[in-house]
Amino acid sequence: MTYCVGMVIDKGLVLMSDTRTNSGVDNISVFRKMFSWQVPGERMIAVMTAGNLATTQAVVSQLEERTKEPDQRETTLLNGPTMFTVATEIGRLLRQTISEVQAANNTKSRFTASIILAGQIAGMEPRLFMIYPEGNFIEASYDTPFFQIGETKYGRPIIIRAYERDMNVEDAVKLLMVSFDSTLKANLSVGLPLDLLVIGKDEFAPSHQRRITPDDPYFDQISSNWGDALKTAFHSLPNYQIEPR
Template structure:
């Protein structure tokens, strides 16, 4: 399993994904689940994946293969806007299903792949999409500016309470890491290191990309401070019956 989350802000976009994958308790490995494409001054695109690793890697290979060809077919590097780029990702999901879907079904394995895709192309504002295993998708709006895929239930409550489109990029990073902290404490199928991408609106290039290890000083302090803040808040609320 995995966990990935992204937040669309007035100031830009923030993406975070874990790197743990497993096929049983004794077969745990690390794979990068966050991919970027960039043409400085023109576009910055980010894709995160969750689900069957073979399927998600197949989708990624199809996208990269198309982007490297010299023919005139639509690719992530010539899409005119984020909607068109998201359609290209959805088409790659459908192509992977066409290639492998029947074989997976014969082995009683679901075609299970979910994606978060976002970025900015030229003068269009930054946009964020969630893409389903069928290749269709939805876009993040002002009321719900975030998407999650994978093992999302533990990290969702704080997002529901705190996420706002007018947050600073620094606040957004703090929020996503707290969402991960809750998930890591409650689910062993999600694990460090975490991959983090910060994109500032209008920059049309990668603002910052970081890998956060388990012993990262900021992440450890964030986790400890959050635990202490929760214990303090709990102790200040009246007991039942008082």
């Protein structure tokens, strides 16, 4: 399992993903699930992946190879004219890769995978897409300003309650850290390290990028303080009264 979140704020895009993959309790590994490409001053594009690891790695490898083929003007991350075009091509590659894996294994079993695409091309607004295994996709909006893939249920309520479109980047990062901490506490299939990427509006380069490791002092402080704050908030709620018989 995995957990990835992409969020739109007025100042740009904030992305975070975990790195844990597992095929049973005795086969746990670390694999990067966030990948990015850029043309300085012209575009910045990133993807996060969840699902069958072989499938997602095959898609990312094809995308990477296409960045080395500048003659394919509308089928590369670095040359697609719009983010919509890029989303369409990634969706096609994902659908095609899943079909090829199923055919190679001679099975109808579902090799599922999904992708979050984020980025900005010069002259256009930052955009965020959720791409499904079937190759179709939806775009983030004011009504749906963030997307999650993987183990989504534990971290979603926190984002819904605290998200604000005009929040600053630092608060957006803090919000995602709380969301991830709650998910880590609830599900062992999601784990550190975490990858963080901030794509500032009209910057066309990573505004901030880092890996959050198990010994990260800030994340440890967030985890500890959030737990204490929840206990304090719980005890501050009105007491439930049970009438004596």
